[in-house]
Amino acid sequence: MSAESPTGFTPTGTIATSTDRRRVVFATVVGTTVEWYDFFIYASAAGLVFGQLFFAPLGADAAILLSFATVGVSFLFRPLGAFLAGHFGDKYGRRVVLMWTLILMGAATAAVGLLPTYEAIGIAAPILLILLRILQGISAGGEWGGAVLMAVEHAPKTKRGLFGASPQIGVPLGLLLASGIMAIMTVLAPGDAFLAWGWRVPFLLSVFLILIGYYVRRRVEESPVFVELAERKEQTRMPIIQLFKRHALLVLIAALVFAGNNAVGYMTTGGYIQNYSTNPDGPLGLERGPVLWAVAGSAVTWLLSTFFAGWISDRIGRRTTYIIGWILQLLGVFLLFPLVNTGEIGMLFLGLAILTIGLGFTYGPQAALYSELFPASIRFSGVSISYAIGAILGGAFAPTIATALVQATGSTESVTWYLAGMTLLGLSATLLLRDRSGIPLGPDSETEQTKSPVYGLARA
Secondary structure (H helix, E strand, O other): OOOOOOOOEOOOOOEOOHHHHHHHHHHHHHHHHHHHHHHHHHHHHHHHHHHHHHOHHHOHHHHHHHHHHHHHHHHHOHHHHHHHHHHHHHHHOHHHHHHHHHHHHHHHHHHHHOOOOHHHHOOHHHHHHHHHHHHHHHHHHHHHHHHHHHHHOOOOHHHHHHHHHHHHOHHHHHHHHHHHHHHHHHHHOOOHHHHHHHOHHHHHOHHHHHHHHHHHHHOOOOOHHHHHHHHOOOOOOOHHHHHHHHHHHHHHHHHHHHHHHHHHHOOOOOOHHHHHHHOOOOOOOOOHHHHHHHHHHHHHHHHHHHHHHHHHHHHHOHHHHHHHHHHHHHHHHHHHHHHHOOOOHHHHHHHHHHHHHHHHHOOOOHHHHHHHHOOHHHHHHHHHHHHHHHHHHOOOOHHHHHHHHHHHHOOOHHHHHHHHHHHHHHHHHHHOEOOOOOOOOOHHHHHHHOOOOEOOOOOO
């Protein structure tokens, strides 16, 4: 029977118990939370301190632009991580890839916490910072696909959206953890102490979080779909070549779906709102601590909406859930800056909270949607590469673009229209896809899985 059988049997005929499934869900949540904590700590620090510590000789405006650009640089290397992880994940399994991406991310993050500043070692400091950010990008490019497939391929077919939401909520949980710890450090190390050493502590804490994540992931069994592929010796020799040979258009459309979400999401996860609202030379000049707590609070609303969207997508379909999400996200985009620009922390939180409801609806179903788009033999490559390309097209340079738009126009209205355009792009891509909720995921159904889910293309 197939992995998605509602009776609970895996493709190999063994029974997937509720304990096994709870362990998978817990492991994907913990692992992705740790990974994204590491990723977002960097983005938060880029908005708050890296301009002063690593790029100060360029002047204030250029320094913050380049600081945000280093956030985006990592996205350019996500496809490399996705290619490597997709290749090895489709050939050797999802679990081993997840272990190595976790270790790589943790090592790079801890190293940032030990890095000397420009004042100490000159030009070598920003160069080393960028190299470490590249390693984070490679890790992030490989992490998501493996976590998604471990969750969705273990799930009953009627609960794929719910199970798939478990790695998705690792993003708002990582943001909550990163913003919360940064906010605590602004209290423990206020003012100049935060610039001197306070910002380093969250990076160094990554070592302990990685150990926890590694322990949890070691206790999880391999994906049942991959187990059956391995037993049949049906792993694809060159999965990436097969992916682009047969499904290049699908990869692009799936990437555009994520780009519409990612560009808007990186207003907070990329550190833009944190910098815009706390910049002492900017229009608001708010304190770091309250802003970070507001961002942390919005991560809670993001988490709840992400989880709910995954759950509801099992009932009304992925496509319908996404369409509702794009409408909500567009509303949030137009309300964001009018509320933020009041200069009141409560209004800033409200703007972020409304925005994250739409973000959750366009992120919660993504794991199940992507998993149902690609055939089993090349699924790891398909979901990872689509995700990585979407991240480049969407979030990679969203904070940099937003900063440049404000510097050029003197108004956040231009940023609003940029984010609205990206939201409409995501909606358009979604409308091109058929809903494949509940399609069998096992190797037995590869023929059905290879039929194009893109409207207008032959399905045979």
